[in-house]
Amino acid sequence: MAKIKNISAREILNSKGEPTIEATVILSDGAIGISSVPSGTSIGKYEALELRDNDEKRYNGLGVLTAVNNITKQLFPAISGMEASNISAVDKKMIELDGTPNKQRLGANAILAVSIAVAKAAAKSAVLPTFLYLREFTKKEASLRIPTPSFNILNGGKHGDGNIDFQEFLVIPASSKTYSEDLMLGTNVYTSLKKVLQTNNLSTLTGLEGGFSPKLGSNQDGLLLIKQAIEAINLRLGFDIFIGLDPASNDFYNEGNYRIKDKATGLTSRELIDFYTMLNSQYHLLYLEDGMAEDDWNGWQELYTTLSKVTLIVGDDLISSNPFRLQEALQKSAVGGIIVKPNQIGTVIESIAVAEMAKQAGLKIAVSHRSGETTDDFIADFAVAVGADYVKFGAPVRGERVSKYNRLLSIESQLASL
Numbered sequence: 001m002a003k004i005k006n007i008s009a010r011e012i013l014n015s016k017g018e019p020t021i022e023a024t025v026i027l028s029d030g031a032i033g034i035s036s037v038p039s040g041t042s043i044g045k046y047e048a049l050e051l052r053d054n055d056e057k058r059y060n061g062l063g064v065l066t067a068v069n070n071i072t073k074q075l076f077p078a079i080s081g082m083e084a085s086n087i088s089a090v091d092k093k094m095i096e097l098d099g100t101p102n103k104q105r106l107g108a109n110a111i112l113a114v115s116i117a118v119a120k121a122a123a124k125s126a127v128l129p130t131f132l133y134l135r136e137f138t139k140k141e142a143s144l145r146i147p148t149p150s151f152n153i154l155n156g157g158k159h160g161d162g163n164i165d166f167q168e169f170l171v172i173p174a175s176s177k178t179y180s181e182d183l184m185l186g187t188n189v190y191t192s193l194k195k196v197l198q199t200n201n202l203s204t205l206t207g208l209e210g211g212f213s214p215k216l217g218s219n220q221d222g223l224l225l226i227k228q229a230i231e232a233i234n235l236r237l238g239f240d241i242f243i244g245l246d247p248a249s250n251d252f253y254n255e256g257n258y259r260i261k262d263k264a265t266g267l268t269s270r271e272l273i274d275f276y277t278m279l280n281s282q283y284h285l286l287y288l289e290d291g292m293a294e295d296d297w298n299g300w301q302e303l304y305t306t307l308s309k310v311t312l313i314v315g316d317d318l319i320s321s322n323p324f325r326l327q328e329a330l331q332k333s334a335v336g337g338i339i340v341k342p343n344q345i346g347t348v349i350e351s352i353a354v355a356e357m358a359k360q361a362g363l364k365i366a367v368s369h370r371s372g373e374t375t376d377d378f379i380a381d382f383a384v385a386v387g388a389d390y391v392k393f394g395a396p397v398r399g400e401r402v403s404k405y406n407r408l409l410s411i412e413s414q415l416a417s418l
């Protein structure tokens with residue numbers, strides 16, 4: 001039993017060179033939890049609010065000193081002395097104190113930083129690895145295993161420096177192997193893609209999540225290059241490894257029209273679905289996230305009806321880790337899987353709850369990082385704790401991405417000795 005004794009917070013930088021929050025929680029038994037929170041670039045409109053200072057004199061208005069101040073002046077006094085092991089009560093207290101549906105008063109970034117740091121400190125205090133500690137807050141229905149990694153090896157949309165519309169081109173190893181083998185497989189394809197790009201005189205500079213971001217003629221060209229990269233190392237597409245896409249289609253949707261480089265004119269929802277169907281026949285799309293825009297419910301329902309037998313239809317911006325949006329998606333039979341990003345909802349306990357709700361409904365769960373990350377590896381533990389089917393941590397490069405992949409290696413060996 002240990003109580004929350006002290007909380008400090010500071011403004012630090014994320015992988016985009018933008019401010020974010022680091023929080024430190026100290027418990028009465030000396031256990032310490034340190035967290036730092038991520039930040040999205042293609043942010044859905046149903047996400048909890050990330051509080052920024054909007055003071056143009058600092059970091060182009062992106063400073064988080066108000067949120068830092070909210071931690072020390074409001075959140076800490078409210079939860080000081082509370083039992084840290086009761087993370088539900090701590091998170092609930094912070095949610096109540098904020099009092100808004102999207103955490104806009106105190107900031108989801110402030111609340112989540114504290115929530116994660118408390119969970120980490122409580123795990124330390126219980127002398128348990130964070131994944132095992134968090135698992136106690138789930139129904140423990142799934143067996144303890146490492147989720148299948150999906151590697152974002154080509155970055156377009158808002159994440160890329162190139163010119164393709166689809167935001168993420170993912171490769172996903174067949175789930176029959178161990179996590180270490182999957183990690184090597186994904187890394188081999190990434191390296192192979194680099195060679196394919198060089199052979200084609202294309203840029204190997206990378207985007208926000210470490211994937212390459214060359215200038216290409218079309219989105220289909222991206223898929224073709226990945227297919228070549230897979231075949232160049234004698235892997236079988238659709239057997240050893242699969243392709244997934246997160247087009248993040250909000251970003252090329254406008255008033256009923258989807259505009260992509262592959263087509264001269266804007267597409268209706270139905271035409272875009274036909275395009276995805278064609279891509280699936282050529283590239284074995286195992287996974288399709290945010291194929292439709294976040295308010296295009298009819299499109300989502302049609303996409304699910306058309307492709308869900310062969311492709312996992314996943315909602316990210318559509319659901320934004322929000323239980324009400326998930327409920328709506330379930331009622332409408334719009335998805336087969338959900339992205340869970342703790343910073344879309346703002347506390348650990350609500351993130352666990354939405355994952356549990358999805359699992360109960362038979363959905364697949366993909367736990368995801370954000371494009372603006374820190375080296376905090378909490379979501380690796382979180383993903384294992386909630387029994388996620390997939391994790392999405394970017395390309396297997398750059399400190400803020402590999403910290404999560406490497407944490408899973410450590411958990412893999414811990415699981416082997418349990």
Ligand code: PGA
Pocket residue numbers: 039040041042043044167246248316368369370371372
């Ligand atoms: P974001 O993108 O972190 O920039 O929001 C990630 C995603 O859309 O999955």
Ligand code: ZN
Pocket residue numbers: 246248289290316317339
């Ligand atoms: Zn997404």
